Amino acid sequence: MKDVDATRLDLRALRDAFGTFPTGVTVVTSLGAGGKPVGFTANSFSSVSLDPPMLLVCPGRFLSSFDVFERCARFAVNILAEGQEDVSNIFAGYKGDRFAKVEWSPDPNGLALIDGAAATFSCRTRQVMPAGDHVVLMGEVEGFSCSKQRGLGYAAGQYFSLGLERAAASAPPPGRHAVAGAIIEHDGRVLLEETPDGLRPPQIISKGGAPVRQALAQHLADAGLSVQIGKAYSIFEDREAGTRFTYFHARASAANAAGLGAYIPISGMGAQRFVTGAHASMLARFELEHATQSFNLYVGDEADGDVHAFEKGS
Ligand SMILES: Cc1cc2nc3c(=O)[nH]c(=O)nc-3n(C[C@H](O)[C@H](O)[C@H](O)COP(=O)(O)O)c2cc1C
Structure with a gap:
């Protein structure tokens, strides 16, 4: 293996490579x-050993609380659950x-455990091992809790939620319809279909069988569009009609x-x-978020729901 001169590495590119x-x-x-x-907030967590039970996390020297973590006798790790992006950002x-901005409870030693976390470890x-601009903080687990919540994901500077993404990609439940559509973007424009009731993104109705994302990709390819379907952008239910709408953010390679x-x-x-108020608010949100290139996933019913933030970078 060749010696690497760290001063010659492009650190921004290295950070991106680590971030994959x-x-x-x-x-x-x-x-x-x-x-x-x-x-x-830390994503440098790793489980280390079961017997004795050990884990590690790497606090950076830049933290305002670094002196505390470098010398602490005890610490707690909270694995955030899907939907806790706001806690991560705080x-x-x-x-x-x-x-003061989150709900939490003290463990027997007074350490803060975040309410609603997927798991907590006291x-x-x-x-504490020095490691460049960070230290490796290794702890023995004295107590832990584990909920049924899925953990929030993070990759390439963005949060992801496997549960939501899987629901978006799955086939509709028996007896239910699913509409899958694509907000197809090309060169500052979006492809919209005109219907007698107003505009809407191209979409298909699936009555079961193929996962909606796959069915949508097939529909767009059959129409002759060269489109890359990205993240789910909006998922909402019309409970009366028994229909789930899933719209994906997509990019076209040409304005065809x-x-x-x-x-x-x-x-x-x-x-x-637009065809419905839900479509109008989805595309108004898209216009706003397109301006900052910071796209969120909306999950809810037609009237209200949660917007799950996918932050750009950190
Ligand atoms: C997803 C994510 C993961 C992070 N992981 C770490 C980490 O492992 N170690 C670290 O020192 N900082 C990490 N940070 C940055 C710190 O959370 C951030 O610098 C810190 O909260 C700043 O605190 P301060 O204002 O008290 O200095 C991460 C940030 C994000 C958004």
Whole structure:
């Protein structure tokens, strides 16, 4: 193996290369001066050993709470659950009292355990190893909890939620219909179909069988569109009609509408007439989010729902 001169590595590119490794997201907490809770978001978590039970996490020297973590006798690791992106963002960026912004409870030693976490581990510090601009903080697990929640995912600077993504890609339940559509973007425009009731993205109705994403890809390919279907963008239910709508964010390699409608500029798109209010608010949100290139996944019914943030970078 060749010697590598670290000063010649492109550190931004190295960070991106490290970031391709998909991880979960944790919030690591401890107690600072006067028993004040401190905490930060970390994806450098790893389980290490079952017997004795050990785990590690890597606090950076840049953390305002670094001195606490470097010397702490105990710390806790909270594995965040799907839907806890806001907790992650608070513990990664908020500069005020982070613990006033989330629900948490103390463990027997007073360490903060975040409510609703997928799992929590209360640890006694076993080793703190210097490691460049971070330290490796190794702890022995003294207590833990595990919920039925799925852990929140993180890769390439974005959160992901396997449960939601799987639901979006799955076939509709028996007796239910699923509509799958694509918000197809090309060069600042979106492909929209004109119907007597207003505009809507190209879509298909699936009555079971093939997963909706696959059926949609087939439909667009059959129409002659060269489209890359990306993340789910909006999932909502029309409970009365028993229909689940799933719209994916997609990109076309050319402005070929293939008879499926016309490309309409994204800027000002929110003012168009759409088939339903749910479509209008979805595309108004798309227009806003397109401006910052920070796209969220909406999950809910037609009227209200949660917007799950997929943050750009960190
Ligand atoms: C998904 C994600 C993972 C992170 N992982 C780590 C990590 O493993 N170690 C670390 O020191 N900082 C990590 N950070 C950055 C810290 O959370 C952030 O710098 C910290 O909260 C800043 O706290 P401070 O304002 O108290 O210095 C991560 C941030 C995000 C969004």
